[in-house]
Amino acid sequence: MYAELHCHSTFSLLDGASDPERLVERAVELGLSALALTDHDDLGGAVRFATAAKEAGLVGIIGAELTIELMVDGRRQMADDSRPPSTIHHLPSTISHLVLLAESRDGYANLSSLITRARMDNPRGTPRVSLDTLARHADGLYALTGCARGAVPQALLRGGRDAACESLATLLDIFGRRVSVEVWDHAVPEERELARELIAVARALDVPWVVTNDVHYARATQRLAHDVLCALRHGQTLEDMGTRLRPNGEWYLKGHAQMRRRWQDDDAGIRQTLAIAERCAFRLQDLKPRLPHFTLPPGVSEDEYLARLVEGGAAERWGWRRTARHDKQLEHELALIAKLGLAGYFLIVWDIVRFARRDGILCQGRGSAANSAVCYCLGITAVDPIKLELLFERFLSEERTEAPDIDIDFAHRDRERVLQYVYERYGREHAAMVCEHITWRGRSAVRDAARVLGFSPQQAEELALVADRFSARRTAEALRQSAEGPVREALGPLRGPAAASRDGTSPSATASSTTAPAATTLAATAPAATLAATRRCASRSSRMRW
Ligand SMILES: [Zn+2]
Numbered sequence: 001m002y003a004e005l006h007c008h009s010t011f012s013l014l015d016g017a018s019d020p021e022r023l024v025e026r027a028v029e030l031g032l033s034a035l036a037l038t039d040h041d042d043l044g045g046a047v048r049f050a051t052a053a054k055e056a057g058l059v060g061i062i063g064a065e066l067t068i069e070l071m072v073d074g075r076r077q078m079a080d081d082s083r084p085p086s087t088i089h090h091l092p093s094t095i096s097h098l099v100l101l102a103e104s105r106d107g108y109a110n111l112s113s114l115i116t117r118a119r120m121d122n123p124r125g126t127p128r129v130s131l132d133t134l135a136r137h138a139d140g141l142y143a144l145t146g147c148a149r150g151a152v153p154q155a156l157l158r159g160g161r162d163a164a165c166e167s168l169a170t171l172l173d174i175f176g177r178r179v180s181v182e183v184w185d186h187a188v189p190e191e192r193e194l195a196r197e198l199i200a201v202a203r204a205l206d207v208p209w210v211v212t213n214d215v216h217y218a219r220a221t222q223r224l225a226h227d228v229l230c231a232l233r234h235g236q237t238l239e240d241m242g243t244r245l246r247p248n249g250e251w252y253l254k255g256h257a258q259m260r261r262r263w264q265d266d267d268a269g270i271r272q273t274l275a276i277a278e279r280c281a282f283r284l285q286d287l288k289p290r291l292p293h294f295t296l297p298p299g300v301s302e303d304e305y306l307a308r309l310v311e312g313g314a315a316e317r318w319g320w321r322r323t324a325r326h327d328k329q330l331e332h333e334l335a336l337i338a339k340l341g342l343a344g345y346f347l348i349v350w351d352i353v354r355f356a357r358r359d360g361i362l363c364q365g366r367g368s369a370a371n372s373a374v375c376y377c378l379g380i381t382a383v384d385p386i387k388l389e390l391l392f393e394r395f396l397s398e399e400r401t402e403a404p405d406i407d408i409d410f411a412h413r414d415r416e417r418v419l420q421y422v423y424e425r426y427g428r429e430h431a432a433m434v435c436e437h438i439t440w441r442g443r444s445a446v447r448d449a450a451r452v453l454g455f456s457p458q459q460a461e462e463l464a465l466v467a468d469r470f471s472a473r474r475t476a477e478a479l480r481q482s483a484e485g486p487v488r489e490a491l492g493p494l495r496g497p498a499a500a501s502r503d504g505t506s507p508s509a510t511a512s513s514t515t516a517p518a519a520t521t522l523a524a525t526a527p528a529a530t531l532a533a534t535r536r537c538a539s540r541s542s543r544m545r546w
């Protein structure tokens, strides 16, 4: 049996071509023993991955491939505190990759801390952690030496076996025995040679070696999508990408039989995948959200304080119109809130709304919270659910296991003041911004795919105009069929891209036959690939990622 321990989803922005659900689906089809999600410096896909894995009955391991900052020769010089910081700062640094998997809850917490540090301590878009930060957050994590850009393979390529052993020894210092040397076989001769050498390094230090496929897409057919994403990341056309594209399409999810054939001479590295998967027992579902503490007046419980506030609010809201029906509803809601231990949550939301009102900031709760008389009495929502006969259970019920979700709109120009209040009152470490992923739709997918395929911006724009606005699948279908239709019209007066005219086909036919699959795959990728990120990353320097 085989477990894949190194796998990227679309949350490795512009480097993964399958969303977490598709990877899980494929892993189940292949009968993998486990699958680890290891996106670049990101846990954005973890919840979707863990949910899909649980539903499918697949062992889903949470991890990440971190970018590590190494000093000159790969030794642990960052930890040397005797140097003035500015000297350390000016040492030439190199970047390497390291795969970390959460063995336990502590490991997950450390992984989260590392990613937070990687992003907060560095300029936007260049996350990285130093070795001493890594050393402070290593508990509960299992380390694989990463892809060919890992510190050990890099040391091997630059300084030979001794340098690689030294680099591996650094990792052993940090992680104890929780390290395996990672090797791969994507049918690339140089990589095979590297893997052979890496196994020798592992044996020299008596460290296990493990096989992964450093997966970047679920199925072999998605290679084109992946190439298009890479080109977008580099802001280049496919043609100009040259050797920066992976040399073949082997970076897809593979099953036991296929991996076994590749490693038939020695299957120790395949068996090691199972040993590691077994150690990584942490599941995201083990976590329960913990709310920050709401400061109460002395001697009063959260439930009592909430009831007191609701009572005051009810008198204000209904006054003499209040009836037994109102009382009954409030009692029912408060009893359930107490039973589910959620009073603190309502107090925090009330506190934020109170701050906004006091400061003259317009705010309004919306969504299913409007079904709650408690929210109405606390001033969180504005409509009377009893008068409108709204069903409270749509907002909160014992059967629904998840925490309630109260959305509040604040006047845009004052939003920052509310954020600052939340940070000050509850602490930075208890408040987080939610990140939004903007996904490709029909037109944007066509526009970006066309650009990468070498069409001029004007042609890309024309193609996008004939595309379906939202559905990239429909767009792709239309493009496929329309060598004679709107595509030809759109491209009529224009010349096709260089790549199109070379093979002798007409520009429009090529447009439909190449843009269509690229757009479809881009659209299939859409659920997590962000356009905002696309734009940002596309202008970034051309760093080789694999
Ligand atoms: Zn890597």
Ligand SMILES: [Zn+2]
Residues within 6 Å of the ligand: 006, 008, 065, 147, 214
């Ligand atoms: Zn990787």
